[in-house]
Amino acid sequence: MNRHSFRFRSLFQKYFLVLFLAVVIPLATNGVSEAWFGYRDQQTTLDRLLGVEARSAAAKIDGFLDGITDQLGWLVQLPWSVEPDERRRIDALRLLRQVPAIVNLTLLDGTGRERMYVSRIGLNRTESRTDRSADEAVAGARAGRLWYGEVRYYRDSEPYLTIAIAGNRPSVGVVVAEVNLKLIWDVISAIKVGETGYAFVLDRPGRLVAHPDISLVLRGADEATLAPFRAIREVIRRAGADVATGRDGQGNAVAAAASPVAGPDWTVVVAQPLSEAFGPIYAALWRTGGLLLAGAAFAGLLAYVLASRMTEPIRRLEEGTERIGAGHFEHRIHIETGDEFQRLADSFNTMAAELATSQDRQERIAKLKRFLAPQVAELVDRKGDDGVLEGRSTEVVAVFCDLRGFTAFSARATPDEVMSVLSEYYDALGRIITKYAATLTSFSGDGLMVLVNAPVPIEEPALRAVDLAVEMQQSVQELIVGWRARGQRIGFGVGLAMGPATVGRIGYESRFEYTAIGSVVNLAARLCASAADREILADVAIAEAVKGKRALIPLGLRPIKGYDEKLPVYGMPFEERADATVTT
Amino acid sequence: MRRRDLLTLISGAAALTLPVRAQSPPLPVIGYLAPESPEPFASRLKAFHDGLAESGFVEGRNVAIEYRWAEGQYNRLPALAADLANRKVAVIVASGGAPAALAAKSATATKTIVFEMGGDPVALGVVDSLSRPGGNLTGVSSLSVEVSRKRLEFMHEVLPAAAGFAVVANPTSPTADTQLRNLHMAAAALGLQLHVLSASTEPEFDAVFSSVSQLQVGGLVFTSDPYFAFRSQRLAALAVRYAVPAITQTRDFPIAGGLMSYGGDFTQSHRRAGVYAGRILNGEKPADLPVQLVTKVELFVNLKAASTLGVTVPPSLISGADVVIE
Numbered sequence: 001m002n003r004h005s006f007r008f009r010s011l012f013q014k015y016f017l018v019l020f021l022a023v024v025i026p027l028a029t030n031g032v033s034e035a036w037f038g039y040r041d042q043q044t045t046l047d048r049l050l051g052v053e054a055r056s057a058a059a060k061i062d063g064f065l066d067g068i069t070d071q072l073g074w075l076v077q078l079p080w081s082v083e084p085d086e087r088r089r090i091d092a093l094r095l096l097r098q099v100p101a102i103v104n105l106t107l108l109d110g111t112g113r114e115r116m117y118v119s120r121i122g123l124n125r126t127e128s129r130t131d132r133s134a135d136e137a138v139a140g141a142r143a144g145r146l147w148y149g150e151v152r153y154y155r156d157s158e159p160y161l162t163i164a165i166a167g168n169r170p171s172v173g174v175v176v177a178e179v180n181l182k183l184i185w186d187v188i189s190a191i192k193v194g195e196t197g198y199a200f201v202l203d204r205p206g207r208l209v210a211h212p213d214i215s216l217v218l219r220g221a222d223e224a225t226l227a228p229f230r231a232i233r234e235v236i237r238r239a240g241a242d243v244a245t246g247r248d249g250q251g252n253a254v255a256a257a258a259s260p261v262a263g264p265d266w267t268v269v270v271a272q273p274l275s276e277a278f279g280p281i282y283a284a285l286w287r288t289g290g291l292l293l294a295g296a297a298f299a300g301l302l303a304y305v306l307a308s309r310m311t312e313p314i315r316r317l318e319e320g321t322e323r324i325g326a327g328h329f330e331h332r333i334h335i336e337t338g339d340e341f342q343r344l345a346d347s348f349n350t351m352a353a354e355l356a357t358s359q360d361r362q363e364r365i366a367k368l369k370r371f372l373a374p375q376v377a378e379l380v381d382r383k384g385d386d387g388v389l390e391g392r393s394t395e396v397v398a399v400f401c402d403l404r405g406f407t408a409f410s411a412r413a414t415p416d417e418v419m420s421v422l423s424e425y426y427d428a429l430g431r432i433i434t435k436y437a438a439t440l441t442s443f444s445g446d447g448l449m450v451l452v453n454a455p456v457p458i459e460e461p462a463l464r465a466v467d468l469a470v471e472m473q474q475s476v477q478e479l480i481v482g483w484r485a486r487g488q489r490i491g492f493g494v495g496l497a498m499g500p501a502t503v504g505r506i507g508y509e510s511r512f513e514y515t516a517i518g519s520v521v522n523l524a525a526r527l528c529a530s531a532a533d534r535e536i537l538a539d540v541a542i543a544e545a546v547k548g549k550r551a552l553i554p555l556g557l558r559p560i561k562g563y564d565e566k567l568p569v570y571g572m573p574f575e576e577r578a579d580a581t582v583t584t
Numbered sequence: 585m586r587r588r589d590l591l592t593l594i595s596g597a598a599a600l601t602l603p604v605r606a607q608s609p610p611l612p613v614i615g616y617l618a619p620e621s622p623e624p625f626a627s628r629l630k631a632f633h634d635g636l637a638e639s640g641f642v643e644g645r646n647v648a649i650e651y652r653w654a655e656g657q658y659n660r661l662p663a664l665a666a667d668l669a670n671r672k673v674a675v676i677v678a679s680g681g682a683p684a685a686l687a688a689k690s691a692t693a694t695k696t697i698v699f700e701m702g703g704d705p706v707a708l709g710v711v712d713s714l715s716r717p718g719g720n721l722t723g724v725s726s727l728s729v730e731v732s733r734k735r736l737e738f739m740h741e742v743l744p745a746a747a748g749f750a751v752v753a754n755p756t757s758p759t760a761d762t763q764l765r766n767l768h769m770a771a772a773a774l775g776l777q778l779h780v781l782s783a784s785t786e787p788e789f790d791a792v793f794s795s796v797s798q799l800q801v802g803g804l805v806f807t808s809d810p811y812f813a814f815r816s817q818r819l820a821a822l823a824v825r826y827a828v829p830a831i832t833q834t835r836d837f838p839i840a841g842g843l844m845s846y847g848g849d850f851t852q853s854h855r856r857a858g859v860y861a862g863r864i865l866n867g868e869k870p871a872d873l874p875v876q877l878v879t880k881v882e883l884f885v886n887l888k889a890a891s892t893l894g895v896t897v898p899p900s901l902i903s904g905a906d907v908v909i910e
Binding site for chain 1: 879
């Protein structure tokens, strides 16, 4: 049972595994490949998007600076005269109002002398005529028209930038403006990258120029604050690509892209937390994972059900064959799967039915063998039909034989001697009956009756019966020689007759015998009774049948018990066997 | 003595209401210290609330505010600051000038203070540096104190013929000396004579305005001082009554009928103080929040007042003005 259950489980496991994998592997392959390509696509999109965001942010910062330089350009359009220029002063004051980022303006004439200074904080000056031509800003603007200074922190906190612009000819002079970069905040804080992404600006040495959190900018040249921003820029620079990943000040992983601001040589970096940038990917991955899990669960369920349905008939078949094997032929295997299993179960059921029939027949044949010759029994067996044993009328030869003087002997002798004699006697007769395929219908004590030509008809039944009787006499006479040597006086006589009789099975339940009924049986019995020792008596029908083939001696008419008239009786001579003769 | 009794009563009442409040999760509390009464402060408070909202806080919903009003009696500020420091407040907002900031600073060295003032917080000793304030304070400073010399310049532009001006200072103000020094230097640069007048109480205002005619000065230049700023209505009324050209730090003055104002935009400074208070409530450290300087300095000119006074405002000034009232 242990081994059974183990094998059952193992088959179930195999089916389960195969079915499960058959569903899960394509599902997983599809899911994983989709996730992978989705990831690649999203990354490409993100790269492109962040690159665009960076360039757009740089353009906005550029726009902020351009707005200032465009306005400043208006102040260096006309050449300076020697007189104070009131009109230009009004322009400068108006410019201060229009561009809040400009803290103060210095206007210089063609010779580099300061003609005007207007400020939001300090006192204005006019016509101080201080020579400023050696100033870095003035020299820079004269050399390249537009000059940007280094970012510096006013009082270590507010980022300031000096911008100088020269006119298109020397006589219009130069304007130098101090710009408070804190006002880029309006621009930088308006740049949104996705939901939580942001942009910041670093100058060439890596000072923070602009950041949506103004307090970071106002910390000035604080190395600890600046380090993460520089690190991100460095990562992007080293990656060479548009987009790189780094960590922001809080240690969060960010995807970042950079774009240069050409004028002041700044870098605009846009950064987006990876959690958000890859949010759609993660969502897709979760979705795929969820679907895979659901798919696997479904596959598992499916595989379980299918494997159960596949192994259940096998289990039933197994159980059914076991029961049928144990002899329960009435057991039927019920499988309604409508497939090969059902067919197999049907053939098992047919087999069981046939086995039952077969066993039934075997039992019947076993009973028949008691009175039929083995050959006949085999025939009946082979034909699978005992119809041959049905009652009918046919021509038969009835052979009777018994011992002479047996009753006296049995009264005298010990039971052992009696049984020993009978045993030898029946041994010998049995062999001969079998040899001649005759049918033993009954025996009692020392007499027995044999039928020839029933139930199975044979060629020349009379001849066969005669030979049978002769061989019987020969064999028994041999035995008698031995018995007589031991002082027993026993003889053996045989009578046979041929004629029509009713043959068939008689009896009840399982106690059946095959027998013949008719005058021929009576006649044979009477002939046997009247036969002396060493005598074989036959009736006229036998004699007619074997005429010319076997020698018969007519013994004339003899009165037969039960017959009114005397009947012709024939004796059958036989040669005793040599050894027996010698013994006599 | 009576005041302390009153405070005890207030705190007792607060303690009585405390168990009731404890039913719902307690809101973080901002202690708000201001030198004036709520009415003149309304516009500032609105800006402060806007800033708080920018940081995600709305009074009554996720933050509670305890107000302490000095009602113009600046000597009450230290006691009010100490009271706030002793209460369960998450942050003290000291707004409306240096006196409130200094009072709060001396009241506590542990509670976070966000100040709003017009002076230089480093020069006043409130913080060590703008970029790294250190300690428990940070805040916002408008440029009002720094630009008082520009007021003299503007008056000189409007009245170029005047040989001198009178400067009004509040001797109790911690920034008075610095401003006067700057003004004297500016006067020297502009070639003007300067008369210094003092006023630290409202009754003194009358004397200031009435003395203009005797001093033979072109007009009055008010130094930056919250006491003056919050009394713009009164100053404007006096300026109209005595027909005196004057300039102060706050837009309230020309709006109320005065001639001009030049000073930092208080809506900006109060809003940023609100933002900082919110960020402190969100868990940020004051040492990480640099002191912010308000960049916007605004010039208001009331041309109606100018014509009443019979002065001509030059085009250069009008073109540079942020708001011209006609």
